[in-house]
Amino acid sequence: MSQKRETPSPDVAELDLISDCGSCFGLCCVALPFAASADFAVNKDAGKPCSNLQSDFRCGIHTQLRPRGFSGCTVFDCFGAGQKVSQVTFGGQSWREAPGTARQMFDVFPVMRQLHELLWYLAEALSLPAARPVHADLRRALEKTERLTGGSAEELAALDVAAHRGEVNTLLLRTSELVRAKVPGRKKERRGADLMGKNLKGADLKGANLRGAYLIAANLRGADLRSADLIGADLRDADLRGADLTDSIFLTQAQLNAAKGDAATKLPRALARPAHW
Template sequence: MTTIDRGARPDLLANCADCFGLCCVALAFARSSDFAFDKSAGDPCVNLDDGFRCTIHPELRERGFAGCTVFDCHGAGQKVSQTTYSGKSWVEAPQTRSEMFAVFPIMRQLHELLRYLDEAIRMPGAASLRPELERAEAEVEALTESSAQSILDLDLDAVRAPVAELLREASRLVRSAQPQHPRGKRSKRVGPGADLLGADLHGQDLRGAELRGALLIAADLSDADLSGADLIGADLRDADLAGANLATAIYVTQLQMNAARGDARTRLPSTVVRPAHWAR
């Protein structure tokens, strides 16, 4: 099994043992192929026990909860539980319930930014941007350490915009070092925000491609070379990654891999683990 790169910040990995089951309570979901029943925001999932543990965790997919297996809070759950609320749960302090549940999704977005910044800081190709990236990381980190009310008052768009620009520039530097596409230019249909729903990209040379925000649901990326490709925000639900090379792809998250399909031949970045449900 692939192991997480411990050069990455461990606090940006979900640690359910230190969380008050926030993803299982604060968030809503609707009955679908991903969830077996409807649940309103703020209502505890019936599968959550008194110790904030999922009673069917090993069987989530088999029991109709595939959506739970692709969720990743990037460590926001334990940050809210142990830092923002000092280890006192919404059960112990019911007056904090609504506020805590509102803080959680905001914290998750802040931790997602930290996760991308952490990766960018560690990319050799973006070394020239490291001071700016580290400064941005410190600023976002300070926001995650602030009070619940301060977090609720945040203008997330204002926080996200300068970070997004830095991440984009880091991506440009890394991708520019990739070998040139053999035909001299990328296909017009491949690019930021591209609609590649169900696209046949089998065996394609996508080295250094900018696929940020691309719609790749159910796309065939089997045996494709995604070395140095930027996949930030790309929707890879049910995408076929069998045999694909993502070893040096950038901004790849565990959530994306959990939502996709791959096999033992799929080469992954060291920052994610091979999902248990993938073909062997």
């Protein structure tokens, strides 16, 4: 049932989709807002630098984020959008060096993040043999998305990113259908389902459609999630200890970082085991 993936071309490394905080101007620490909660110790408005951001754009409590109440920071992943905006869109000139560009830079960052997230999904889709019938369309979508990321700050700020996401999502849906059709038996359709806190220990979820499902604090210990579509699923505090996520599709590092797992959790090869597990 498990399907060997092909190496996507271009792959995530070539597309620069791995976050490099050392090449970013701390954009996630400034551009984005957060509210005092279990994820963040304080309130912060969009465009206001976090009090922990240092003059070199590094976090002053990076090694203590979780115990200091900033677990939300350890979950976030910009898919490399931070360094793209910092070094390419704005040519390596920071918002501190050129305060007049700050607002535009902060507005562009979330747009670039969405585009880079789409590139991640498209690159993954191109690695899936079952999706060969739509590989040509996927590649065209990837190339278009990559071109958009190279636009000027003005072009990016004016981009209707929601419309573009809709176009790409049609292809990702078709990819999901093709991949999950290879899984024998009847697959569970739980798209957008409210499964918060549900006891799904040991559940057979092979090839399940869990797109956008709310799995917050769900018990998924030992569950079989092979080839399940997890795009947009909320896995905050979900218990994935011993779960099998091999070949699950459209799972991201941020989703894993938000969940709980252990050494027995089986992961897709493109993702890393979170340090806090």
